[in-house]
Amino acid sequence: MTFNGWLQIAVFLLLILAVTKPLGAFIIRVFNREKTFLDPVLRPIEKLIYRTTGVDEEHEMAWTEYAVAMLLFSVVSMLLLYLVQRVQGFLPFNPQKLGAVTPSDLAFNTAASFTTNTNWQAYSGESTMSYFTQMAGLAYHNFVSAATGIALAIAFIRGIARRQMETIGNFWVDLVRCCLWVLLPFCVVGSLVLVSQGVVQNLRPYDKVTIVEPQQVPHLGTDGKPTLGTDGKPVMDTVTEQTIAQGPVASQEFIKEWGTNGGGFFNANSSHPFENPTPLSNLIEMFCIFAIGSALTYALGHMTGSPRHGWAIWGAMAALFLVGVTVAYWAEARGNPQMHGVDQHVSTVQPGGNMEGKEVRFGIANSALFATVTTDASCGAINGWHDSFTPLGGMVPMVNIMLSEVIFGGVGSGMYGMLVFVVLTVFIAGLMVGRTPEYLGKKIEAYEVKMAMLFALVFPLIVLLLAAVSSVKGFGTSSIANPGPHGLSEILYAFTSAAGNNGSAFGGLNANTPWYNTAIGFACLGGRFLMKIPMLAIAGSLAKKKFVPPSVGTFPVTTPLFSVLLIGVILILGALTFFPALSLGPILEHLLMNAGQAF
Amino acid sequence: MKRNIITAILMTIVTTILLGLVYPLVVTALAQVLFPHKANGQLISQDGKLIGSRIIAQPFTGAGYFHPRASAAGNGYDAANSGGTNMGPTNRKLINRIKQDVTAAQSENPGKPVPVDYITTSASGLDPDITPANAEFQLPRVARERNISEDQLRQLVLQHTEGRQLGLLGEPRVNVLELNLDLDSKFPLQKRASR
Numbered sequence: 001m002t003f004n005g006w007l008q009i010a011v012f013l014l015l016i017l018a019v020t021k022p023l024g025a026f027i028i029r030v031f032n033r034e035k036t037f038l039d040p041v042l043r044p045i046e047k048l049i050y051r052t053t054g055v056d057e058e059h060e061m062a063w064t065e066y067a068v069a070m071l072l073f074s075v076v077s078m079l080l081l082y083l084v085q086r087v088q089g090f091l092p093f094n095p096q097k098l099g100a101v102t103p104s105d106l107a108f109n110t111a112a113s114f115t116t117n118t119n120w121q122a123y124s125g126e127s128t129m130s131y132f133t134q135m136a137g138l139a140y141h142n143f144v145s146a147a148t149g150i151a152l153a154i155a156f157i158r159g160i161a162r163r164q165m166e167t168i169g170n171f172w173v174d175l176v177r178c179c180l181w182v183l184l185p186f187c188v189v190g191s192l193v194l195v196s197q198g199v200v201q202n203l204r205p206y207d208k209v210t211i212v213e214p215q216q217v218p219h220l221g222t223d224g225k226p227t228l229g230t231d232g233k234p235v236m237d238t239v240t241e242q243t244i245a246q247g248p249v250a251s252q253e254f255i256k257e258w259g260t261n262g263g264g265f266f267n268a269n270s271s272h273p274f275e276n277p278t279p280l281s282n283l284i285e286m287f288c289i290f291a292i293g294s295a296l297t298y299a300l301g302h303m304t305g306s307p308r309h310g311w312a313i314w315g316a317m318a319a320l321f322l323v324g325v326t327v328a329y330w331a332e333a334r335g336n337p338q339m340h341g342v343d344q345h346v347s348t349v350q351p352g353g354n355m356e357g358k359e360v361r362f363g364i365a366n367s368a369l370f371a372t373v374t375t376d377a378s379c380g381a382i383n384g385w386h387d388s389f390t391p392l393g394g395m396v397p398m399v400n401i402m403l404s405e406v407i408f409g410g411v412g413s414g415m416y417g418m419l420v421f422v423v424l425t426v427f428i429a430g431l432m433v434g435r436t437p438e439y440l441g442k443k444i445e446a447y448e449v450k451m452a453m454l455f456a457l458v459f460p461l462i463v464l465l466l467a468a469v470s471s472v473k474g475f476g477t478s479s480i481a482n483p484g485p486h487g488l489s490e491i492l493y494a495f496t497s498a499a500g501n502n503g504s505a506f507g508g509l510n511a512n513t514p515w516y517n518t519a520i521g522f523a524c525l526g527g528r529f530l531m532k533i534p535m536l537a538i539a540g541s542l543a544k545k546k547f548v549p550p551s552v553g554t555f556p557v558t559t560p561l562f563s564v565l566l567i568g569v570i571l572i573l574g575a576l577t578f579f580p581a582l583s584l585g586p587i588l589e590h591l592l593m594n595a596g597q598a599f
Numbered sequence: 600m601k602r603n604i605i606t607a608i609l610m611t612i613v614t615t616i617l618l619g620l621v622y623p624l625v626v627t628a629l630a631q632v633l634f635p636h637k638a639n640g641q642l643i644s645q646d647g648k649l650i651g652s653r654i655i656a657q658p659f660t661g662a663g664y665f666h667p668r669a670s671a672a673g674n675g676y677d678a679a680n681s682g683g684t685n686m687g688p689t690n691r692k693l694i695n696r697i698k699q700d701v702t703a704a705q706s707e708n709p710g711k712p713v714p715v716d717y718i719t720t721s722a723s724g725l726d727p728d729i730t731p732a733n734a735e736f737q738l739p740r741v742a743r744e745r746n747i748s749e750d751q752l753r754q755l756v757l758q759h760t761e762g763r764q765l766g767l768l769g770e771p772r773v774n775v776l777e778l779n780l781d782l783d784s785k786f787p788l789q790k791r792a793s794r
Binding site for chain 1 (some may be wrong): 637701
């Protein structure tokens with residue numbers, strides 16, 4: 001670990017701190033339907049959308065109607081994505097003449113994963129998806145799945161803020177205003193900034209270039225193995241060309257991070273030089289992943305009339321973030337003790353550490369930081385392969401997702417996930433002093449706590465059940481790429497990532513099989529919608545309640561003590577649920593790696 | 600309910616047109632006007648034909664060239680098939696591969712520990728850069744092959760060493776393709792017969 005490495009991490013966190021207030025204030029204005037400087041351009045478009053889609057912008061919805069509208073929109077847009085993939089061969093913007101996405105379980109998996117903001121990818125972008133599918137199918141869902149998450153977080157905040165009301169907003173209005181104000185303008189400017197760094201943005205066919213030094217490579221047969229000649233030596237091919245995949249990448253790249261989606265245009269995601277060409281583009285991408293999630297803490301504080309509560313939550317998030325990045329950075333900088341004769345020491349001429357599956361321009365600090373950020377939030381973009389991280393370095397992203405991605409969190413989903421933990425924290429604090437728990441003037445009663453527990457239990461249930469089945473059945477274990485405890489980590493990570501709607505992977509696992517495509521697809525859907533409904537139910541129930549003025553028995557939610565208790569609840573709930581599985585996977589592997597064991 | 604179903608269908612269509620088509624096409628047009636070279640992948644042409652992208656690694660195996668990092672993209676450096684090995688830290692295949700490559704590297708450059716990025720595969724399989732340590736490790740071989748002094752070559756490598764961006768971000772690095780192209784123009788490879 002180096003001073004420069006820590007400085008880069010500190011600069012990153014300071015940028016997030018700096019954006020929280022201005023962006024949060026902007027988000028509040030957008031959802032309160034107040035004037036913003038973008039109105040002259042966007043207001044006419046907004047009105048046009050309402051007119052063509054039949055939305056009454058003055059109509060307010062109860063939580064049930066809000067949930068139904070959200071579900072209907074998700075179903076319709078998911079079906080469209082499935083359809084687009086299956087007929088992309090007949091659609092425009094397909095210079096590589098890519099055919100339909102097959103098999104159908106892969107197309108289902110992709111549709112489910114992008115609709116739920118997961119962006120799990122069992123396919124390789126550049127060889128599977130046409131430019132049309134990437135733009136109108138995948139990048140489109142990057143917008144609307146993010147907007148859906150943010151809308152729901154705002155609806156939850158309204159539920160806390162409102163008193164004795166039946167309604168929590170209008171889903172369609174929240175969706176449209178989020179897309180037009182919070183996402184689109186930033187994406188137009190941001191993607192051009194990324195292009196200035198070297199992220200490509202074009203519609204040209206893949207370029208064929210003549211490489212400088214022609215290469216002799218073994219000829220591979222249809223089975224992927226080198227073909228042997230009659231003399232028993234491998235047959236060699238002379239390679240003189242390289243095909244370079246292109247595409248409208250920047251426009252997808254920015255929303256991929258700004259909306260914490262994470263689905264790469266290319267298979268290598270943000271490690272690909274065309275997606276993330278420079279250290280500055282890397283900083284911008286990490287910044288985008290946290291920006292909205294962080295701003296929502298400010299929005300929470302101000303919309304509920306308790307700004308310091310927002311900052312108390314921000315503090316808890318920042319503390320958990322720092323713990324994660326410290327462990328990951330330490331583990332990766334330490335390197336792999338089994339690489340003998342290899343110089344893994346940091347110096348002025350190399351970052352050292354575990355460089356398998358990492359890029360030189362990012363080195364150790366930025367790879368560890370990116371892995372922490374992308375899993376604190378529900379992003380899932382990667383700039384290095386988590387599967388090749390050291391056991392503890394790879395455990396950090398996994399644990400981040402297991403804690404429900406509430407550390408700044410996915411856009412929207414991080415906020416409402418955190419609010420469920422807040423409800424539980426207030427409840428536990430209430431039990432400790434023997435008073436009815438209150439939260440910002442609302443009594444927290446049996447109904448809210450039941451719904452919060454349902455929310456908290458759905459996630460581990462999906463993860464552990466499916467991971468357990470996969471790790472004992474042949475159709476699960478046959479996909480493992482790395483044997484030993486690491487194999488269990490691969491399976492555990494896959495379902496954690498899917499149910500947590502993250503989308504990053506221990507990529508060695510061959511997930512493009514009927515079992516994994518289907519199981520992971522359903523894990524994505526369950527992790528998204530089964531958790532959203534109890535969350536909206538809490539919001540609806542809170543909105544109806546009377547305001548109770550704080551008394552001496554009220555546990556204040558604006559103090560560092562509250563932040564510490566909140567962290568405690570998050571860690572205890574996460575640890576109790578997942579520690580046994582983790583001890584058989586990454587923790588065991590760490591001990592065995594140090595003991596010189598390989599598998 | 601019925602009204603919300605109709606809205607859901609219409610909303611999907613309208614937003615797909617706006618966010619899925621208008622937005623990316625407008626950004627493409629702007630990018631092509633503002634940053635045409637970058638937006639098209641920083642392709643390098645020589646004698647009228649394209650020979651590569653500045654930021655995409657291509658294979659070099661000859662002793663007279665600097666070698667990029669190992670690649671697991673397709674059959675190696677396949678820029679239409681990016682990816683890494685995804686080998687875990689306790690995978691015997693990885694440990695054995697490293698062991699073999701270390702032995703080979705040390706026979707070329709005895710006594711020196713091998714820089715870690717020299718024997719590990721990159722994440723994208725297309726990493727255009729190597730560390731300055733890696734360049735220094737390869738330097739004696741290239742100098743020997745090109746009949747130039749190590750100091751002469753070190754100067755050239757230094758010219759192609761890029762520091763941290765804005766003095767702070769990322770890690771120092773050497774772009775392999777640019778360095779090799781510059782080598783070919785300044786110190787062309789001699790006929791093999793002399794060796």
